[in-house]
Amino acid sequence: MRDVRPQSLGHGIHTIPAPLPFPSPRWVNVYLIERPDGLVMIDCGVDWEPGHQALMEGFASLGLEPEAVDTLIVSHLHPDHVGMAPRLVTEWGCRVVMHRRAATLYERYNDTPGFERWLAALARRHGVPPDLQPVIANLGPRPDFMPPIGPPDVVVDDGERIDLGGGRFLEVVHTPGHEPSHICLRDSRTGILFAGDHVLGRITPVIMYDAATDDALGDYLGSLRRLLELRIGLTYPAHGTIVERGAARVSQILLHHERRLAGMEEVVSLGPATAWQVMGHVFRPHLSTMEQRLALRETVAHLEHLKIGGRLTAFDEDAVLWYRRP
Numbered sequence: 001m002r003d004v005r006p007q008s009l010g011h012g013i014h015t016i017p018a019p020l021p022f023p024s025p026r027w028v029n030v031y032l033i034e035r036p037d038g039l040v041m042i043d044c045g046v047d048w049e050p051g052h053q054a055l056m057e058g059f060a061s062l063g064l065e066p067e068a069v070d071t072l073i074v075s076h077l078h079p080d081h082v083g084m085a086p087r088l089v090t091e092w093g094c095r096v097v098m099h100r101r102a103a104t105l106y107e108r109y110n111d112t113p114g115f116e117r118w119l120a121a122l123a124r125r126h127g128v129p130p131d132l133q134p135v136i137a138n139l140g141p142r143p144d145f146m147p148p149i150g151p152p153d154v155v156v157d158d159g160e161r162i163d164l165g166g167g168r169f170l171e172v173v174h175t176p177g178h179e180p181s182h183i184c185l186r187d188s189r190t191g192i193l194f195a196g197d198h199v200l201g202r203i204t205p206v207i208m209y210d211a212a213t214d215d216a217l218g219d220y221l222g223s224l225r226r227l228l229e230l231r232i233g234l235t236y237p238a239h240g241t242i243v244e245r246g247a248a249r250v251s252q253i254l255l256h257h258e259r260r261l262a263g264m265e266e267v268v269s270l271g272p273a274t275a276w277q278v279m280g281h282v283f284r285p286h287l288s289t290m291e292q293r294l295a296l297r298e299t300v301a302h303l304e305h306l307k308i309g310g311r312l313t314a315f316d317e318d319a320v321l322w323y324r325r326p
């Protein structure tokens with residue numbers, strides 16, 4: 001069982017694990033960095049009472065004032081990272097900082113019916129059986145823990161510096177893949193990388209086919225290689241425990257996707273297949289509806305990457321997309 005208590009990690013960095021209403025991941029790691037005149041917070045969890053209470057108790061046990069948070073940096077537009085932002089802005093008056101792409105993509109985060117329509121079209125296009133298509137596309141009522149969000153108060157670009165005072169800053173590294181606006185932040189004083197969901201210790205982040213990019217997996221692999229060039233070491237992820245050797249973990253994740261790509265290529269080499277059929281070979285059976293939705297998007301992301309790289313081609317039959325070997 002991992003240590004899920006609030007902790008001070010040294011160099012003015014603290015972490016508070018905030019519980020999540022999902023079976024997995026169960027926690028998001030909220031990070032706080034002390035500045036001479038306030039606190040910077042990275043990610044905030046979803047908007048529900050156990051999460052809010054964990055934050056408040058965490059601040060108290062660390063001897064910090066929640067109202068000292070003047071800046072909330074959000075690593076990406078998923079509810080476990082941005083969900084509580086509107087509430088914290090109201091309570092603390094902090095400003096929200098996100099990557100430039102979030103300035104438009106936040107509208108999509110708010111649009112559940114639009115996302116359901118997109119999922120229904122995706123399911124049809126990729127060979128999901130007709131009776132299952134509405135099940136896959138039905139997200140149900142929007143949960144209370146993800147209220148609509150506004151645009152970021154401040155947008156940042158790759159390479160930009162977020163001032164921490166005393167000559168210290170966080171360098172923004174744009175790492176699209178898990179989500180198009182995803183950023184990592186590198187601490188200039190310690191070299192520590194706040195990795196969001198880009199690099200996790202034990203699980204690999206789901207890489208989903210996404211309307212905002214042609215090649216989500218290509219984006220992700222490029223963003224991983226970027227971290228190898230930066231020679232990252234100590235890495236603080238948004239879920240799970242600290243990763244001591246960031247670059248080694250990045251290499252493992254790259255290998256995981258290479259294997260998955262090769263596995264899918266092999267399935268398609270047996271004969272033309274839809275993404276739904278490939279998914280049935282590659283993922284374990286008896287997935288929940290949510291897992292099926294994620295697995296389908298992950299499969300399409302891999303197949304599209306193979307297609308863009310020339311390792312597969314695709315053809316249409318009755319508006320369904322089939323992949324095959326060239």
Ligand SMILES: [Zn+2]
Pocket residue numbers: 028078080081197238239
């Ligand atoms: Zn997450």
